[in-house]
Amino acid sequence: MRFFISILLLSTLFLQADEYELGHGLRLNDQLNFGAYVSTDYETGDDKERFRLDDVAVLAYGSLSEKLSYLLELEAAPFYTKNYTTDIETKDTRFHYERMYVDYAHSELFNIRIGKQISPIGYWNIEPINVLRDTSSNPYYSSKMFPKLLTGLDLYGYLDEDNTLKYHLFMQKNEDLDKNYINIENKHFLGASLEYEVSSEISFGGALGEYITTQDNKAVQFIQFNAKYDNYPFMLQTEIAYNDIDNRDLEIKSHQFAGYTQGLYNFNMQHAIIGRYEYFDNNEISEINQIGIIGYSYRPVYAISIKAEYQCNSDSKLSKSLISFSVLF
Template identity: 30%
Template sequence: MLYKKALLCTLLISSVTASDPTSYGWNIPNTPLNIGGYIDATYESKREDEFMFNDIALLFSAHKNHFDLLGEVEISDLTLDGKSNGSRDIEIILERLQVSYALENEQILTVGRFNSSVGYWNQAPINILQDTTTKPNIVKNIFPKATTGVMYQKGIGDEDSLTLALQYNRDIGSHDESIVVDRHMAIAYYGVSSDELSWRLSAGSYREFRGDNTRYLGVGTQYDSDEFALQGEFFIQKHDHGLSIPYSGYLQSVWHFTDKHDSVLRLERYKDEFLDVSEIIFLLGYVYRPWERFALKGEYIYHSKLPLNRFVYSFSVMF
């Protein structure tokens, strides 16, 4: 128990007091390998374990010729009494392990376990890169967060891209709160209309371990300027056995008051026939980034139906 708390304190102190607050990670001398990591911790007013380390993660990457390696392992949901995911045994979770090869004509082939190239939110899986601590309903309920298989990406024009992904095997990662599948096919198109405006189209189907087949379709858009950002996504989901999520979407605005201070407003609505719930979620948040690799966030979330109204506070740091 004591060594676990000492490890956490050491990581926090070394991360926050690093000499260069704008950089993170270390290169192993005479190798192409870089090692870094991040820590996410939250305080929720209505959770039994109010303070929790959501993620303590190790990141490693390497680049050599046409090859790129990216890996991420983590300990999740670690409480102050030393429990991880409710257990005394510390479980190491594999989030990502992928190898990419750059082909000719702006083509990339990736194999391993990678983030599903679906929607906007799923492309920034680390809390410090996001504007809120809590995530929209679509992230864990519409499509698999990760895919274990092969992915092909093709650049089109100056900035557009087409992505195809296929999984036909078991997930090599640990079973987490996301949808766990052994089949997944996805197609996504990313388009850029101007320097500030972009859009995404996503579609796919998957099979969960228990044998249910599901299809999904989604569209999203993002406007991002120096003073203001607006992001919206809308998805539908259909199961073979009839029950579905007829709609799930959100619209989120971010005002950049200064380089360090942002305010966030998110309006979300969804209908879930499995849970027999149709509700509206409202979020009001604030983000303070004293430097690039450190973020403090606070938000209030209001649910129109479920008893989940609460305050959430978090800090995130990369090292």
């Protein structure tokens, strides 16, 4: 109850703020800005019916000096779940550190980010907020192939004068800042990525690196590729990744391969239709999944998203429908 009262008070503060615009946060001054977002979804399948108040997050960010800035993001997910199949309700109101970092902007060629941050790989991973994505669900690729977050150091900038070739060199040699809130727990994560913007419509890039899992001591080397064509009203993007896995404890070697291709057509600025094909192959346990998705997105304003989709899985028991509603404050 106290949480919902806090959200109500925060919402009132946002609405009363001078020049406040939904989706752009609340600016107090250059040093302190507040933001928040909420996401819900409803899922139904052959043997499952579930509602979630999924992402509940608050953000603080600002500039500490001309070159120094920061961001703090706390998130609880899933905050509340109602399983109608089993008639069980669960809550997890703990807020975790999703992001907490400091940025030093030295120049267009060289910058430093220190703290817990998004792993700078591909397109999907660098857009963590549900309301800004085009589908309710995330592809297998996005959670199975590499740590989505890192607690460490990222050196980044542009390698050319036209700012078309961007690089990242990132590293983690310690435990995650919040090891209970990361998809792949690790103490060692090194990598590099490049992104080349051919034009305002076309870009492509890739990444490579390695990480060592904490729980089962797997050494994983990965390589990743991504490409995008974005020219309104059409958008097409694809990402693939390959993992070479060395299970040191069991002395077993295996591999994983995952990828997706997603296309979108905007009827106008509010309505869009989306299609996605996913492939995931886990050689270690002989698991192969193929998923076809058709979806619809309605965005009455930039900061509000209503999405619906149907997933057809190669394992028919996993096929399902999803509806989601999300808001960025």
